[in-house]
Amino acid sequence: MKQIYSAIFIVLLSISPNASASFYHYSRYALSIEPSDPTFEKQYLQEPKKGLVISCELETDESSNYFGAFNFVFENKSDKWLIIKDIRISFLSEAQNRNVSIPVGVQYSAWLQGRQNLEDYNNKKAAFLTALVGGLAAATSNDDLTQKSGVALTVVTLAAMANATNYNEIVAGLPPYHLLKGDIVIPPGMFMKRWVLLNSTNHKESGYIHTMALQFKDHTGAPQKLYIKFRDSTEKKIGVWQTDDFKVDMKSNINEIYYSE
16 A cells, blocks of 8 residues: 555656646747857757746647747746746847737737638538538538728737837737736746747748747846747648748758748
8 A cells, every 4th residue: 555655646746846847848948048059959958947947839730831829838946936027029030020020909810710710611621521421411600701891900020029119009909828918927936828929921031930039027127038949940840830831851961941932
């Protein structure tokens, strides 16, 4: 019986937040060293042991060629309350910042509707195939594809947001738990989750984006800048951000990525 209790304790310890944070962190971690530093590649997959730990993933189910959906975990491995203020994101080149924007207001609402339309369409296809195979009667519903005209759309690029005088006004209208919406307060030994949706254009100019920079002020007011490599420079998955416009030359020794005309 004692051995059984010991085994149960070991299992509980393995899933305890104090034992390891890996089970709720994503596999890519933010580092203060620049990506050009040779040590960056050796460390960005390793979970830091103390302080503020930030991890990120590119969400494959919600991303598409022109939209990248990201999830973040902010963990506080210290005994003090941490506050992250005025957080901003950018990429490694001016071309990337110029061609990536944050969907806000009517843009974000339209993206949600578009995603719902795709989900409804896929569900209908699955139901139709089920009906063919099993002889079932698949019920269908009418899609509301009505689009309102005359709505002004303002593209808020990362380059424009970096110097925007109305930055607080822009982020005030963002949905709850958005990465850029308000301060992130993290109690000692706990973690918070955030997300962000990015819209990219002109992929030929911006290139294949794989590394993000996070800039913010910490609880002391000191500016911080961290880098997250959220995917490999040669990684390609169908249906994920930008990959419809790029192909990987897997036969090349350097695995360069080429733009598909």
